[in-house]
Amino acid sequence: xxxxxxxKRSIKIAPYLFIAPNMILFLTFMIxxxxxxxxxxxxxxxxxxxxxFKGFGNYAEMFADDVFWISLWNTVYYTIGTxxxxxxxxxxxxxxxxxxxPLRAFFRGxxxxxxxxxxxxxxxxxxxxxxxxxxxxxxxxxxVGIEPIxxxxxxxxxMPAVIITTLWVRIGYCLVIYLAGLxxxxxxxxxxxxxxxxxxxxxxxxxxxxMLKPTTVFVLVISVIxxxxxxxxxxxxTNGGPGHATTVLVQYIFRKAFVEGEMGYASxxxxxxxxxxMIFTLIQLKLGRERS
Numbered sequence: 001x002x003x004x005x006x007x008k009r010s011i012k013i014a015p016y017l018f019i020a021p022n023m024i025l026f027l028t029f030m031i032x033x034x035x036x037x038x039x040x041x042x043x044x045x046x047x048x049x050x051x052x053f054k055g056f057g058n059y060a061e062m063f064a065d066d067v068f069w070i071s072l073w074n075t076v077y078y079t080i081g082t083x084x085x086x087x088x089x090x091x092x093x094x095x096x097x098x099x100x101x102p103l104r105a106f107f108r109g110x111x112x113x114x115x116x117x118x119x120x121x122x123x124x125x126x127x128x129x130x131x132x133x134x135x136x137x138x139x140x141x142x143x144v145g146i147e148p149i150x151x152x153x154x155x156x157x158x159m160p161a162v163i164i165t166t167l168w169v170r171i172g173y174c175l176v177i178y179l180a181g182l183x184x185x186x187x188x189x190x191x192x193x194x195x196x197x198x199x200x201x202x203x204x205x206x207x208x209x210x211m212l213k214p215t216t217v218f219v220l221v222i223s224v225i226x227x228x229x230x231x232x233x234x235x236x237x238t239n240g241g242p243g244h245a246t247t248v249l250v251q252y253i254f255r256k257a258f259v260e261g262e263m264g265y266a267s268x269x270x271x272x273x274x275x276x277x278m279i280f281t282l283i284q285l286k287l288g289r290e291r292s
Contacts, residue, residue: 003165028141034274048261058268064288068269070244071252078248079227082170087219089167090174095208097175098182108179111172119169123236126165129151130237155245162237162246166213170226172218181215182208221284224279249273 040187042056045051062068064253097108114122129136130151138148151161185208231250240247240255247255253273257266 031052037267037270037274040264041271043264044101045264046261047263053265054264058265059272062268062272067244067247067252067265071249073278074247075228075230077159077167078163078230079224081160082166082227083223084219085163086167086170086174086223087216089171090213091178092173092180093175094182095204098179108133108176111175113172114169115172115176119232120236122165122169126161126168126233127237131163157240158242158245160236162233166230167257169180170223176198176221177219178212178215181212185211216265218284219288221269221280221287223281228273228276228280233268 006179008208039135040051042053042055042109043051044054044057093111097111101107123150130138132138132148132150132153137151142172144146149157151159189207189211198206229250230248234246234248234251235254239245240251249269250273253266256262256269
C-alpha cells in the first residue's frame with residue numbers, strides 16, 4: 001500500500017521536478033531583477049556609491065529630462081518608420097512566395113536569412129555600407145556624379161538610415177509569419193469567391209485580409225515591442241548620434257546605468273519602459289482571447 005502511494009506521489013511531483021530548473025532560472029534572471037529594478041528606482045544609487053532613498057524623485061527627474069523626451073520620440077519615430085513598412089512589404093512578399101514560382105524555396109531562404117544574422121554584425125555591415133569615405137552607397141552615388149552623403153553623421157538622415165537597415169531585417173520575419181498565415185487559409189474560400197465572380201483584388205480584400213487578421217495583430221504587437229526594445233543596431237551604427245538624433249530609450253537607459261553609473265535613475269527609465277511593454281503584451285493577450 002505504501003509503495004503504491006509513493007509511486008502515485010512520484011508521478012504527481014515528476015512534472016514539477018522537470019520544470020524546476022527552468023523556473024529557477026526564470027525567477028533568478030527575470031522576476032527578481034524586475035522587482036529589484038522597481039525597488040531601486042526609488043533610490044539615488046550610483047554604482048560606486050551608496051544608496052539614498054529618493055522616493056519619486058527619479059520619476060520627477062525623468063519627466064523633466066529633455067533627453068528622455070528626445071529618446072522617447074526617437075523610439076516612437078523609429079517604430080512608426082519600421083512597423084508599417086515591414087508589415088506591408090512582408091505581406092506583399094508572402095503573397096508572392098505563396099504562389100508556385102521558380103526557386104520559391106530559395107527566395108524564402110534569402111528573405112529570411114537577415115533574421116538569423118546577429119544584429120551587431122548587421123549594424124557593422126550596414127555602417128560600412130553607409131560610410132561616407134569608402135561605403136558602397138556613396139561609391140554608387142559618385143558613379144553618377146553625386147557628392148558623398150554623411151548618412152550616419154547627418155541629424156536628418158541618421159534615423160532613416162537605421163530604419164532602412166531594420167527593414168532589411170524585419171521584412172523577412174514578417175514575411176515568414178504572414179506566409180504561415182496564408183497557408184492556413186482554406187482553398188475552398190477562394191474557390192467559393194471565384195464562383196461568386198470575385199476578381200483577384202476582391203479575393204484579397206474580402207478573403208485574404210480578414211483571414212489574416214489574427215496574424216496581423218500578432219505581427220503588429222510583436223513589431224511594436226521590437227521597435228521600443230531596439231538597441232543593438234543603434235548602438236553599433238550611430239551610438240545614439242549625431243547628438244541625440246538616434247538616441248532611443250533602451251540606449252539611454254544603458255548610458256545612464258553603465259556609462260554614467262546612475263542606477264537609480266536608469267531603473268526609473270527601465271520601469272517606465274517595462275510598463276509600456278506590459279501594456280502592449282496585455283493588448284495582445286486580450287485580442288488573442290477575443291479571437292479564440
